[in-house]
Amino acid sequence: MIEMIESEILDQSPGISWDDIAGLEFAKASVMEIVVWPMLRPDIFTGLRGPPKGLLLFGPPGTGKTMIGKTIATESGATFFSISASSLMSKWIGEGEKMVRALFAVARVNAPSVIFIDEIDSLLSQRSEGDFEASRRVKTEFLVQMDGVACSQEERILLVGATNRPQELDEAARRRMVKRLYIPLPDSAARQxxxxxxxxxQSHDLCEMDLQEIANLTKGYSGADVKALCTEAAFNQSVRPINIQDFKNALRQVRASVSDKDISNYIEWNQQYGSFPVEDEESSAA
Incomplete structure (x- = not known):
């Protein structure tokens, strides 16, 4: 089981830096201040000044939450563990809980460690009577392990959860994710x-004015949407440099995947539970 964790989940050096993430300047600065610096200098950040044991990154899909998790590990020199609900679930009763315990045990041995949980809502969703027994037991064990990390100042383990559906997160899990940071859609400068x-x-004929126009035309696009747009624009029939018309044609095929209603829901949840009550960058700048 430990061998499986080390082969499938553990990543010694993600190699992702802040320069690889476009925009999100407020999120980057916040993460550096509340997480990375305390992890780098545990001798200074002690007691109440110690780093949080749980960080929740929430917002629309395709905005760089996974990359932020990897960057935290890179910047702090920590071992990176990337897990999902499927990697912890087993058809055998009791195997899921053993996997959770083994994960945290390996993280302790390789500390400082960052345990990144993608789509944490699918693993720690709100508990109900309809839950399968195995799923309920895995959730309970995970919460117990999170408590163990939170109660120990010596353990240098950070749990980072990413979700597109923060509303579905279990209340007990939300409470343990002490810091909750909204990751908004990229603004115009970030899209450019x-x-x-x-x-x-790529070979292209795009000037600065063209790049600004593309940024203006893609308001409401996530980072993943912008990447899909660039991929579509590159698929021209003739082998020639990519130009602004290719992007305008691609805009008819690739639309924004996040609705205004979704953004409103994220902002509302952030105002209620977020650690930094800020609005979506572009909507607040408008």
């Missing part, structure tokens, strides 16, 4: 930076 980054190794 992302397009520039994606086009850096």
């Amino acid at each position: 930076q992302l397009v520039t980054h994606l086009m850096r190794n």
Whole structure:
């Protein structure tokens, strides 16, 4: 079981830096201040100043939550564990709980460690009478392990959860994720930076004005949407440099995947439970 964790879940060096993430300046600064610096200097950040043991990254899909988790591990020199609900569930009764205990045991041995849980809502969703017994037991064990990490100042383990559905997260899990950071859609400057980054190794005729126009035309697009748009624009029939018209044609095929209602729900949840009650960057700037 430990061998499986080390082969499938453990990543010694993700190698992702802040420069690989377009925009999200507030989120980057917040993560550095509340997580990375305390992990780098545990001798200074002690007691009440110690780093949080749980960080929840929530917001629309495709906004860079996974990359932030990897960057935390890179910047703090920590071992990175990436897990999902499917990697912990087993058809055999009791195997899921053993896997959870083994995960935290390996994380302790390899500390400092960052345990990143993608789609944490699917693993720690609100408990109900309709839950399968195996699922309920895994949730309970995970919460117990989270409590163990939270109660120990010596254990240098950070739990980072990412979710597109923060409303579905179990209340007990939400309470243990002490810091909750909203990761919004990229603003215009971030979208332009992302397009520039994606086009850096492609032959194109895009000038600065074209890049600004693309950024303006993609308001409401997530980072994943912008990447899909660039991929679509690159699929022109003739082998020639990519131009602004290719992007305009691609815009007819690739639309924004996040609705205004979804954004409103995220902002509302952030105002109620978020650690930093800020609005979506672009909507607040408008």
